[in-house]
Amino acid sequence: MTDVDDTTGRGKRVGWVELYFDLVFVFAVGQVAHGVVADPGWARAGQSFGLFATLWWTWIGFAVLYNRRGDDSRAADRLFVLAGTIPCAIAATQAHHVFEGHPAVFAAAMAGVRLILAAAHRWPAKAELDQSRISWGYTFSAVLFGVSAFTGHTWAFWVVALVQEAGFLLLGDRERGRPRERPTREARWRLMFTPPRDPNLKVDSAHLAERFGLFMILLLGELVITVGTAALERPSDNLGYWLALVGGLVLAGALWWVYFTSAVEIYERMLDLSGGNPALAYSLYAGGHLMPAFALLLIAGGVNLSVHESPPRAAMWFTTVGVTMYLAGTRVFAVGSRRWYFTVARVAVLAATVCLALLDRVLPAPAVVAVVAVWTVGAAGVTTVIRGRAKERFGQDPLAFLQSMRERGERSS
Incomplete structure (x- = not known):
């Protein structure tokens, strides 16, 4: 943490x-x-x-x-x-x-x-x-x-x-007795970064960030246990054993790096700046973490199947789709640029991640796990640079940073 x-x-x-x-x-x-x-x-x-x-x-x-x-x-x-x-x-x-x-x-x-x-x-x-x-x-x-x-x-x-x-x-700040009007996109964004009027609705940003971070570690632990248990069931005198064992552990470490060096800190800072706004807490944590959390289980299942003697075709797809869901769900490729080709590059990287499963036509499953692990390490390196710059801009002028995020959200929708 x-x-x-x-x-x-x-x-x-x-x-x-x-x-x-x-x-x-x-x-x-x-x-x-x-x-x-x-x-x-x-x-x-x-x-x-x-x-x-x-x-x-x-x-x-x-x-x-x-x-x-x-x-x-x-x-x-x-x-x-x-x-x-x-x-x-x-x-x-x-x-x-x-x-x-x-x-x-x-x-x-x-x-x-x-x-x-x-x-x-x-x-x-x-x-x-x-x-x-x-x-x-x-x-x-x-x-x-x-x-x-x-x-x-x-x-x-x-x-x-x-x-x-x-x-x-995670109740928002609503005034009772007034007719509900559908807020504009800009109004919804502003409300998300406005502290709740009722202090009982406030969310503690430090506690929530730590709680979700610890739970993500436990889910990553499920992947590590899966790799270790599956490796114990294979003979250790062949290349496939070592590819599956090392590749699975490297993959788990890269996924840890993506979350804890590229996502968790900026999430906590955003929620703290909002004054513990419950709507933002829902977007970042309760709803926002659902996909990457499940992705870790899907990856664990895919890696487990890939080290079997006769792995099914779904094994590699579970792994690559899971990694793609994880990268998309943690939003680590959000570069913060207004240029359209960054969006195209982000979509292309995610699509390429899914398609790594096609390598099982020419490589054994443990080797594909190793390739996916190396690919994820590369993605972790890219996201470290991207999020490092984002955290620097956020630290210099948080309000300007959030304003630029709002403008990009409006254009993308």
Whole structure:
């Protein structure tokens, strides 16, 4: 985790109980990655994304709760988080049953964890109005997940629950009693960088950056464990073994570099400058990290499959599509230039990353992993330069930097 300097918020640190919760939770998302390996097809990958999104918003619920109201010095706050680990662990053990068409126990566990979140937002009894709204929202989600455990069309209930959670969890600054008008693009941008009027809605930038950074490390750890475990199952007296082992570890290190040297610091600074604006926190973290976080699981599944004796064709596509999603999701190729050919170059690089999977027609799968790793190292080097210049401009004049970003966003849309 990068050190927070004087330009960033001096917020609270991640609590010890949050780290314990994340360890339990990573077991759950690890089972999703294993599901991709068990049935390497795009249909299964789509199911895995739906399952991961369900778990992701569960984790987001506890991350936002502790960011706004949690305190390791209060026993009640610790107990709510510890209680949440139980249904999450149960859900982890039942993830494979969801793929088999038996989601009842998993859905019941998801209902149980949302009841815990609803109770946490009701504690203490004199909760603010917005906290009460979140509590009722989680209660409604619990009902939807509970009903889905006993009826058909399970995914439909889950989608409704997750969509409404995404709507209420990071509430914006709305004035009640006034008719809602659709804001202009410029107005939405300005609102995103305006501190919330209600201090209860403020998001602690330092805590959120550290919490997401630690969780991304745990997901990268899943990739490292996958590489090591798969390598143990292969004889070490051939070139393929060493290509898979070294290539997988280099790939994991390059992905770490991309995020922690090119993305995390500027995200934290932007959120701090906005005064903890919840809409910006949603854009950068809750919604913005969903794609790169799932991409790490997809990469882990692809690398695992690539070191099998007879890897399926999907193995390389999982790896290259995952790397592409990761690079696009972390926005590390956003050069900040108004020139059109930079946009074309960015799209070309992402397209080339996907197409590296075609190398499996002429190279064995472990060798393709090594090529993808070298390519990602190159991408990490490019993004370091790009983001280094962006952070320099941001430090010199943050408002001018954000203004230029707004203008580019308007042109691109």
